[in-house]
Amino acid sequence: MTWRGPTYRMVDGERIDGAWCHIWRRYRPGDPYYVDDLIVFADGAITCGDRTDLAGLRKMLEQGRLAVTDPALSPPPDARSKWSSRSGGPLTSDGFLLEVADRIEALAERPTAGQRCWDAIRRFQQEPSEAHRELLRAAYLAVPPHLRIYVLGDMDRQDRPLRILLTDIGEAVDGDGPVVTAEMHQSVLDYFDEGDQRVQREQERRAVQFADDPAEPGRPALVSHETVYPRGWPEEPGLFVLRNDFPARIVFAGESYASVLHGYWALSAAEASDRAGIRDAASGREAHDLGGGAARRKDWPDVRLTVMAGLLRAKFAQHPELAQVLVSTGDARISYTGFSDAPFWTDAPDNRGRNWMGRLLELIRSELVARQLLLSENPNAVGADGLS
Structure with missing residues (x-):
């Protein structure tokens, strides 16, 4: 199934x-x-x-x-040879x-039949007694018959090593296979030992290659939803301060903007008159609509990520209380969603979404954490990342 x-x-x-x-x-x-x-x-x-x-x-x-x-x-015909x-x-x-x-x-996060079979294999490797072989036989037979060929994860040999090991010496495997010898039983044990050695070598290799990978799992993904507040933002907006239309005045490249959204769309416009109108828009949504309808700078596709990153750095550097909200999300992946922003910026559900806003927020968060650590060790340090 x-x-x-x-x-x-x-x-x-x-x-x-x-x-x-x-x-x-x-x-x-x-x-x-x-x-x-x-x-x-x-x-x-x-x-x-x-x-x-x-x-x-x-x-x-x-x-x-x-x-x-x-x-x-x-029904399918019976196999001519099992x-x-x-x-x-x-x-x-x-x-x-x-x-x-x-x-x-x-x-239920309990051991499956395949995992119990592997546990029985390990016991038999450690002590290849007849009693442990019978326990292995029972564990193997508990695996659904149509799935047994997958239990070892070996596409070439499938489950044949187990079928050999569970056949008595002098008997033919499956009735029509080779007659089992003591040497064949030993070859199966060697097969499992060699597999363990390959796994150990791979683990050692990955320990070096993934040396900087966190040992503990990260926080669950945080989803930043687009939200409309017709009567104004609440006194404690919480994680909604991460949204680009949240009213947090910033100074960037010599201009003052009421929000990141104002700055982004103003800087995208080719004409100075359009930039001024977008900058002075009554809300972030209005700035977005004006900017989307204005003629775009020719170089905008090449610089928009850099501009957005700069605006976000300015927002969280100039508003420490907002920076603390971002830092409080820990190492959670940030999924930035919304219907008003292009899939380039959002975590759209149709695989078109690039989630660049979420990725940039995670980047700025790491820079904020690094700066806090730097200042805790040296209060007189001046950061070189634009967040000081």
Whole structure:
């Protein structure tokens, strides 16, 4: 099955994450099947028309109310050789139930069947006893049959090393494969050891290459929404001070502007008369409309990022209280959204968005933090980044 997500439901104010896939469903025996959504949640609840659980899902499959493959299609022919087949086993109701149970484990952030199989592999590597081989066998068989070829993440050998290891010496793998020897069992252990060594070398290489990567995960993304206040901005606008139309007068390149938006669109205009009109506009939105309708400087595409960065630096350098709001966002990614700004500046949902405003705000934030650290160590230091 192809699982999609994310989805969720709310229970007593708590978000329960879920995932969904398509399944064939019918109301009663004899009715035609149709494609429906089967949704599973981290707490074990399952929805397909009715709310149920794993036991209920099994019953619906046994009764023929649900089907995991298109009932109108003929079943695929059996593989002529299980050992040489490059495909996973066919999707069955039992295999699908194992897959659903595994999906619930993943949503609940518990070990999946594949992870438990790897844990069993590690135990057997450390102590290759018969008891540990039986535990490995049970862990491998708990993986949905149609997904077992993927459990080792090896596109070439697939799950063959495990199938060799779980076959007794003197027996043929899968009944039609090679007869297993003690040397073959040892070669599988060597295969896992070599894989561990490659992983260790890659981890050591990445430790050097990613030496400056933060050890801890960052804050969740912060979304800066476009907001209209017809009666004026509130006394405590909070994160809305990050918006370019927020009224914070700045001096930049020898001129005074009522907001970043005033400065940006005034400086984009080719004619001095247009620049003056935009600069003196009653609001940021009006400055935007005037600027958008004015003739643009020929070099504007090449300099607009530099101009915007300069305006933002001026805003937060000249208004320390606003700078503290920006710094308070920590290392969160800033997603700058809005319908009034071009996708070049915003985090538009259709993949056209470049989110340059969010990226510039993150840059200015890092400069502010660096300057604060510099001043804490040397109060007489003068920053060279334009924020002093």
